[in-house]
Amino acid sequence: MIDDPLLIPIKVMGHSETLKADMIEGLISKMLGPQAHHSHRYAVACKGQYVSHTFWVSLEDADQEKPLREAISKLPGYELQL
Numbered sequence: 001m002i003d004d005p006l007l008i009p010i011k012v013m014g015h016s017e018t019l020k021a022d023m024i025e026g027l028i029s030k031m032l033g034p035q036a037h038h039s040h041r042y043a044v045a046c047k048g049q050y051v052s053h054t055f056w057v058s059l060e061d062a063d064q065e066k067p068l069r070e071a072i073s074k075l076p077g078y079e080l081q082l
Contacts, residue, residue: 005036005058008065010072011082016051018077024053027075031068032057050079 012024021044028035036058043054059065072081 005060006062007056007058009054009056009082010068011052011054012072012075012078013050013052013081014075014079015077016046016049019051019053019075019079020077021053023075024055024072027071028055028057028068031071032059032064 010024010028012019021042041056043052045052057068069081072078
């Protein structure tokens, strides 16, 4: 267990027509609960048919990251994440 929340970036890339920010944000909220103000540091970049979404998330426990990333990988339009 971590004493202070761990702040990490989640960068998700995929097809711009199907991989939407609200889908990723909804999944983050569902799995981790409401995020603090820093989660509003959202960035998006598009290149051709691809999009990159970056969210900053707080983890209460280091073990929360793997299940979140596994769930994100199942979203429609997903290609890869950093």
